[in-house]
Amino acid sequence: MKYEISKATAPAMPNLGKGTECIKLLLSQASKVMHEPFVPMFFPVLGAHMSGTEFMYPDNSWKEPTGMMANLVAKSGDNKGQLSNLVEAICRDFRQHDEAETKRLLEWSKQKQSRGNNKDKPDRPEEGIWFIPNDTTNPAFLLNAMALEAHGGRTQYINIPEVEMADKLCGGHKQVSQMLRNIYDRTRAGALRATAEGVTGNPILRACMTISSNPYSTRKFYKYELFNGTFGRVVFSYKPRGTREGRIPRQGSYPDEFYQKLDEYLVRLDICKGRFIIRQLNKLIDRLAQDMASLADLTDDDVLFELSHRSLVSAWKAGCILWVLNNQTWTKSMGDLVEWLVYHDLWSKLQIFADMLKENDYGASETAKTGPQNMLDLLPDTFNQAQLEALRTSMDKTIEGTKAQLRQWLHRKFIEYCTQTGIYTKTELYLKGVKDETLNIKH
CATH class of the missing domain: 3.40.50 (Rossmann fold)
Structure with missing residues (x-):
């Protein structure tokens, strides 16, 4: 994931290059x-x-x-x-079609009203607006x-x-x-x-x-x-x-x-x-789905994960339209825009509804709205289970979810565990690759 969605500043749209x-x-x-x-x-x-x-x-x-x-x-x-x-x-072409269709409907209405009850009525035009x-x-x-x-x-x-x-x-x-x-x-x-x-x-x-x-x-x-x-x-x-x-x-x-x-x-x-099958677009969406799962694991946010499913579908449909507009060919710039659309949608929803999604507080002030936070980013590079439990408590999350979250981080190779010391350590994959390039969720 290239974009931050936790700040008030919108994710910057990529340069619109070839295909856009x-x-x-x-x-x-x-x-x-x-x-x-x-x-x-x-x-x-x-x-x-x-x-x-x-x-x-x-x-x-x-x-x-x-x-x-x-x-x-x-x-x-x-x-x-x-x-x-x-x-x-x-x-404009819709308006031209609808103007002609409206005239047909008006003419049909006049003919219908002009005929007596015993005369056959003209059928209603079915072209549609x-x-x-x-x-x-x-x-x-x-x-x-x-x-x-x-x-x-x-x-x-x-x-x-x-x-x-x-x-x-x-x-x-x-x-x-x-x-x-x-x-x-x-x-x-x-x-x-x-x-x-x-x-x-x-x-x-x-x-x-x-x-x-x-x-x-x-x-x-x-x-x-x-x-x-x-x-x-x-x-x-x-x-x-x-x-x-x-x-x-x-x-x-x-x-x-x-x-x-x-x-x-x-x-x-x-x-x-x-x-049609747009294989480059589908490959991108598969990768973004993995990114969404990683983001949900780092923030321990099921609501965000559920929202991401349809954000992916909507951005994918936009990608299909871009492909047709570009004479049925795919480019990297189109992929960059599709990826941005996913994050911009999620960022927008969190900016407007974050407090309501969290607490169902419909009267919350503008300052009460916050996006999901990368919990691993908030911990030191080496930490123990008690530190994560304390962090979860401060964020109104249950202590019972700590072990499941640690298992997910271990599974995704975000952290390593030392059985002798009981200490978890952030991996190079996370510090250099995931955090800096893929999971850029700063605060």
């Missing part, structure tokens, strides 16, 4: 302070342009780049609104999913400017958990609905979603979803408040050259069909 040109193009129209927060938000929008494409995950399951959800979190007036301009640029309004109701969302499924399983996209508006899409806050999980897992809606025309279908929910919110509303919205799997399925991108510079950040002017180049990338997403 589309991301650089999009960032050219955003102010510099929003570059890192925006990058994770691009992939649900780009993923919505792909339909009929599957990739093999390292566990041998086939997944589509759909069900991608990302939540941008920043304080009010901190330039979140720039994202909507970029979304509109990426989804690709970029649904942010105030779409749950019945309309499901009806649109049915129409899109009938036409090959197109993914619908929604950009929600305030997180509370997701309640309307999900059918109320009590339904948020089930709806978001169904979207992420690409499962069926789970319920039939009665209408004037009869019983509706039960479509597979193919959707991508971006959300913007401030820290307070984000914590309030997700506070009951932290431990049921819903929270982990959403990628978070947090922007701390910057310094008081007294300067209005500039954003792009969107020249014609920008749109021409962007359209070249979007065509690659639209025409990509079939099944």
Whole structure:
């Protein structure tokens, strides 16, 4: 692991080299302070342009780049609104399609109303809307999913400017958990609905979603979803408040050259069909999964380990999109960006929810939030079991977990044990390789 996730400073995004040109193009129209927060938000929008494409995950399951959800979190007036301009640029073709589709729906509605009760009614057009309004109701969302499924399983996209508006899409806050999980897992809606025309279908929910919110509303919205799997399925991108510079950040002017180049990338997403295996990406995800286990062992943090599972899947989907954007070839720079996406997601979640994940204290102050700490880093190079027990006690962890933690450190060759002295010693692997290059978790 190259990145720190325990500090208030965000993990620095790697240089965007070969294979990430589309991301650089999009960032050219955003102010510099929003570059890192925006990058994770691009992939649900780009993923919505792909339909009929599957990739093999390292566990041998086939997944589509759909069900991608990302939540941008920043304080009010901190330039979140720039994202909507970029979304509109990426989804210009969606808007053109939906405008034509809306005209067809209006014409159908007029014909239906103009005919008497005894005359045959025209069938409702079933093409569906690709970029649904942010105030779409749950019945309309499901009806649109049915129409899109009938036409090959197109993914619908929604950009929600305030997180509370997701309640309307999900059918109320009590339904948020089930709806978001169904979207992420690409499962069926789970319920039939009665209408004037009869019983509706039960479509597979193919959707991508971006959300913007401030820290307070984000914590309030997700506070009951932290431990049921819903929270982990959403990628978070947090922007701390910057310094008081007294300067209005500039954003792009969107020249014609920008749109021409962007359209070249979007065509690659639209025409990509079939099944693919990206072996370099899968190898990377396998390695990152091992890193996540090591991080969990060093911090003795099961919640962090569980969150990392879906952070890996979300970053892997982003990697699939990068591969298609780069004419189906893989580069080291793409791998570096995928790795950063994993850590940025985990860092963002800990910045926003660390105290809630630890204590379920929904009213904790900003200063009470801390990320996971590398416990081995906090111990001297040579230590005994009693020292680790004292450290665990100071961190509100049980003494009973000490032996299990020592076993894990020994298994991963982070430490060695001397039976004659009862002393544990940090290994050269940890001090020179793991700590300095792989497990860089400083305090």
